[in-house]
Amino acid sequence: xxxxxxxxxxxxxxxxxxxxxxxxxxxxxxxxxxxxxxxxxxxxxxxxxxxxxxxxxxxxxxxxxxxxxxxxxxxxxxxxxxxxxxxxxxxxxxxxxxxxxxxxxxxxxxxxxxxxxxxxxxxxxxxxxxxxxxxxxxxxxxxxxxxxxxxxxxxxxxxxxxxxxxxxxxxxxxxxxxxxxxxxxxxxxxxxxxxxxxxxxxxxxxxxxxxxxxxxxxxxxxxxxxxxxxxxxxxxxxxxxxxxxxxxxxxxxxxxxxxxxxxxxxxxxxxxxxxxxxxxxxxxxxxxxxxxxxxxxxxxxxxxxxxxxxxxxxxxxxxxxxxxxxxxxxxxxxxxxxxxxxxxxxxxxxxxxxxxxxxxxxxxxxxxxxxxxxxxxxxxxxxxx
Amino acid sequence: xxxxxxxxxxxxxxxxxxxxxxxxxxxxxxxxxxxxxxxxxxxxxxxxxxxxxxxxxxxxxxxxxxxxxxxxxxxxxxxxxxxxxxxxxxxxxxxxxxxxxxxxxxxxxxxxxxxxxxxxxxxxxxxxxxxxxxxxxxxxxxxxxxxxxxxxxxxxxxxxxxxxxxxxxxxxxxxxxxxxxxxxxxxxxxxxxxxxxxxxxxxxxxxxxxxxxxxxxxxxxxxxxxxxxxxxxxxxxxxxxxxxxxxxxxxxxxxxxxxxxxxxxxxxxxxxxxxxxxxxxxxxxxxxxxxxxxxxxxxxxxxxxxxxxxxxxxxxxxxxxxxxxxxxxxxxxxxxxxxxxxxxxxxxxxxxxxxxxxxxxxxxxxxxxxxxxxxxxxxxxxxxx
Numbered sequence: 028x029x030x031x032x033x034x035x036x037x038x039x040x041x042x043x044x045x046x047x048x049x050x051x052x053x054x055x056x057x058x059x060x061x062x063x064x065x066x067x068x069x070x071x072x073x074x075x076x077x078x079x080x081x082x083x084x085x086x087x088x089x090x091x092x093x094x095x096x097x098x099x100x101x102x103x104x105x106x107x108x109x110x111x112x113x114x115x116x117x118x119x120x121x122x123x124x125x126x127x128x129x130x131x132x133x134x135x136x137x138x139x140x141x142x143x144x145x146x147x148x149x150x151x152x153x154x155x156x157x158x159x160x161x162x163x164x165x166x167x168x169x170x171x172x173x174x175x176x177x178x179x180x181x182x183x184x185x186x187x188x189x190x191x192x193x194x195x196x197x198x199x200x201x202x203x204x205x206x207x208x209x210x211x212x213x214x215x216x217x218x219x220x221x222x223x224x225x226x227x228x229x230x231x232x233x234x235x236x237x238x239x240x241x242x243x244x245x246x247x248x249x250x251x252x253x254x255x256x257x258x259x260x261x262x263x264x265x266x267x268x269x270x271x272x273x274x275x276x277x278x279x280x281x282x283x284x285x286x287x288x289x290x291x292x293x294x295x296x297x298x299x300x301x302x303x304x305x306x307x308x309x310x311x312x313x314x315x316x317x318x319x320x321x322x323x324x325x326x327x328x329x330x331x332x333x334x335x336x337x338x339x340x341x342x343x344x345x346x347x348x349x350x351x352x353x354x355x356x357x358x359x360x361x362x363x364x365x366x367x368x369x370x371x372x373x374x375x376x377x378x379x380x381x382x383x384x385x386x387x388x389x390x391x392x393x394x395x396x397x398x399x400x401x402x403x404x405x406x407x408x409x410x411x412x
Numbered sequence: 413x414x415x416x417x418x419x420x421x422x423x424x425x426x427x428x429x430x431x432x433x434x435x436x437x438x439x440x441x442x443x444x445x446x447x448x449x450x451x452x453x454x455x456x457x458x459x460x461x462x463x464x465x466x467x468x469x470x471x472x473x474x475x476x477x478x479x480x481x482x483x484x485x486x487x488x489x490x491x492x493x494x495x496x497x498x499x500x501x502x503x504x505x506x507x508x509x510x511x512x513x514x515x516x517x518x519x520x521x522x523x524x525x526x527x528x529x530x531x532x533x534x535x536x537x538x539x540x541x542x543x544x545x546x547x548x549x550x551x552x553x554x555x556x557x558x559x560x561x562x563x564x565x566x567x568x569x570x571x572x573x574x575x576x577x578x579x580x581x582x583x584x585x586x587x588x589x590x591x592x593x594x595x596x597x598x599x600x601x602x603x604x605x606x607x608x609x610x611x612x613x614x615x616x617x618x619x620x621x622x623x624x625x626x627x628x629x630x631x632x633x634x635x636x637x638x639x640x641x642x643x644x645x646x647x648x649x650x651x652x653x654x655x656x657x658x659x660x661x662x663x664x665x666x667x668x669x670x671x672x673x674x675x676x677x678x679x680x681x682x683x684x685x686x687x688x689x690x691x692x693x694x695x696x697x698x699x700x701x702x703x704x705x706x707x708x709x710x711x712x713x714x715x716x717x718x719x720x721x722x723x724x725x726x727x728x729x730x731x732x733x734x735x736x737x738x739x740x741x742x743x744x745x746x747x748x749x750x751x752x753x754x755x756x757x758x759x760x761x762x763x764x765x766x767x768x769x770x771x772x773x774x775x776x777x778x779x780x781x782x783x784x785x786x787x788x789x790x791x792x793x794x795x796x797x
Contacts, residue, residue, distance in 0.1 A: 028511065028512055028513070048544065050544075071651075077465075077471060078465070078471075080462075080463070080465045080466045080492070080536075080539055081465045081466055081469075083543055084466075084535070084538070084539045084543045084547060085539055085542075085543035085544075086462060086463075086492055086494050086539040086540055087492070087493060087494040087539075087540050087656055087782055087783050087786055087787065089492075089493055089653070089787065090493070090653040090654070090655075090656055090782070090783065090786040090787040091542070091656045091786070093653050094653070094654070094655045094656065094660070099653065099654065099655060100652060100653060100654065100668075100669070100672060101652075101653060102650075102651040102652065102653070103651070103653045103787065104491055104492075104493050104500050104503075104651065104787070105491065105492045105493060106489055106490065106491050106492075107465075107471055107472070107474075107489075107490045107491075107492055108472060108474055108475070108489050108490060109471050109472040115489050118489075119504065119507075122504075122507060122508055122511060122513045123507055123511070125511060125513060126413065126507060126508070126510060126511010126512055126513055127413055127511055128413070128507045128510060128511055150469070151465075153469070154465055154469045154470055154471040154472075155471055155472050157470075157476070158468055158469045158470035159433065159435075159470075162469060265487075266456075266487040266488070266489065267485060267486075267487065268474070268475040268478050268479070268484065268485060268486060268487070268488045269475065269479070269484065269485065270475075270479045270484060271472055271475055271476045271479065275479070283485075284485070287485060397472055397475070398472050398475065401472055401475040401476070402472065402474065402475040402488065402489070
């Protein structure tokens with residue numbers, strides 16, 4: 028198999044783009060990534076998107092975006108894996124290039140979520156859960172996370188405020204990200220006063236619904252070097268799955284697919300958690316950040332929250348997470364999120380992260396989660412000379 | 413790249429399965445295909461599905477089906493490319509095995525369309541068209557095909573009855589397919605009397621909305637041989653795209669993506685149209701059958717209908733199409749159709765097509781179309797000893 032690298036990145040600001048359509052947003056991101064890579068026409072375009080059918084009544088967005096981005100005719104398709112759609116698109120691009128099927132592939136994530144009522148969006152998001160055994164009974168996606176957070180607090184003796192560090196860190200980091208949705212720091216007091224959504228999940232435990240698109244160009248490392256580009260190597264790309272329904276798992280507080288995905292990725296890259304310089308994790312809710320840190324081996328069971336309490340997740344900490352704002356403060360355009368995480372990791376590894384630049388970072392990890400842990404995609408990215 | 417073959421097939425009957433869910437149908441097809449291949453646990457499952465989000469409020473069906481099929485934990489994902497979703501899933505499976513990323517991959521197509529009102533289904537199907545410039549103005553998918561058929565009749569001087577041969581052939585062949593939805597022959601009189609849906613497209617020009625699931629197991633040809641299985645080789649697997657909106661094409665009567673996809677597939681397989689023993693084409697409407705025959709090089713522009721008029725598309729003809737009933741009479745569970753086509757082609761190539769068996773066939777082609785030609789996937793399959 029060929030060695031594979033990311034050679035171009037592009038993104039739109041994350042936010043409420045009422046004046047812009049799904050095809051506009053994705054075209055901007057794809058064109059920006061192609062320009063960044065100095066590539067005119069890739070061999071294929073893989074789009075990650077969750078909700079275009081339900082919220083925009085538009086399917087077949089692979090072909091649609093290819094056409095609008097000026098790439099009519101190329102191989103193009105859409106993948107859907109709930110909130111992990113973006114990283115799944117990258118996994119397919121990785122696969123196509125590593126296997127020698129294609130030379131240059133664009134992976135794009137896009138979502139358009141704010142042109143509908145919040146009831147429509149909430150109902151659509153619940154389709155990431157089990158329609159028959161969860162959503163049918165009125166369980167929303169926030170409610171599922173509330174069940175997890177409540178159980179975690181009960182099991183390990185934490186209070187609501189113990190989770191604040193995740194939100195504070197994300198908002199602090201988003202201040203310096205021009206593409207982030209919420210560019211203002213929040214205080215512990217604000218966190219504690221935040222409106223309750225589904226007890227114990229408050230507004231400030233939750234990531235923001237948003238519109239946005241991001242894209243990366245994938246090619247062989249050999250090609251990147253020949254073109255004089257600065258390649259960021261994909262050292263690992265792994266998808267793992269679990270039951271969709273939370274109640275079908277032996278231990279709901281273990282994200283088994285996150286664990287499988289991360290540890291298989293470590294094996295593929297030939298490294299361990301201690302080699303990871305920063306971790307762009309899937310903080311759709313603060314509880315998910317805690318569980319991800321545990322699944323990926325940065326904390327023992329029940330101690331993920333402790334990393335936030337002890338300040339180990341900040342830019343200066345042992346395991347920096349959400350370095351450009353994370354889902355919480357950059358915003359969470361669901362099908363695009365997996366690509367935003369990778370774009371931001373590439374910025375760090377290239378030294379383009381501005382005021383949030385981590386000094387001397389060489390290896391970054393991203394983890395994109397679909398459903399309440401039903402599908403998890405882990406990528407390990409490496410700066411090479 | 414490795415030589416890739418299909419080593420197992422499975423399918424449910426196509427029809428109105430009001431008593432069965434999407435997960436039940438797909439589990440049956442996946443289990444049947446795995447048993448046929450004598451494989452217990454594949455490396456990955458790729459699901460093609462178009463409408464689960466809109467009609468069943470269930471996304472993330474890759475992980476869901478993997479779990480219900482007894483494969484919890486494996487890499488699993490869903491692809492969506494309107495009615496071409498099934499063949500796109502197979503293309504990804506082909507890619508993963510050819511490139512050496514995975515050894516054994518299952519491609520499954522599934523759709524559940526009949527548990528809703530016909531208005532809901534019609535609206536959902538229209539999402540395969542351009543939501544902003546076509547569907548928004550009330551154009552249904554049948555209407556789009558009516559525009560094409562009307563233009564074709566006008567341009568080349570055909571009458572409605574000239575298209576009857578496609579429907580008659582499909583229904584005749586479905587009689588002997590135990591999994592087909594409409595197992596009865598129809599007459600020319602019935603065709604001419606058929607209720608008009610969107611002039612000139614009548615009920616008997618149109619394929620049936622249906623539930624169903626089909627699956628194939630893909631592995632390296634070397635593995636297949638080592639296991640003593642009868643491999644059907646994937647000699648070509650190609651995706652091409654076009655504009656989603658019909659009016660954006662220079663010539664609406666040329667299915668450019670079908671042409672690109674077919675001719676690139678011929679090049680990949682090192683053959684031409686004359687080497688194809690039978691062609692499982694995408695006869696969602698009779699006009700699409702005519703246009704596909706032209707795009708794939710079996711008839712000149714404006715002469716696809718002639719093949720039906722002259723009886724060249726029957727089991728005894730020069731270019732047998734829809735040998736097990738096609739979309740018209742086997743039924744068209746949209747995201748599953750691309751896999752049904754391949755399953756039926758494998759049956760022919762293995763000599764398992766029963767009363768419809770083509771004698772001495774060696775090379776079959778399948779073509780799966782999404783939207784009004786926006787994405788087209790062509791596979792060339794070859795019996796090897």
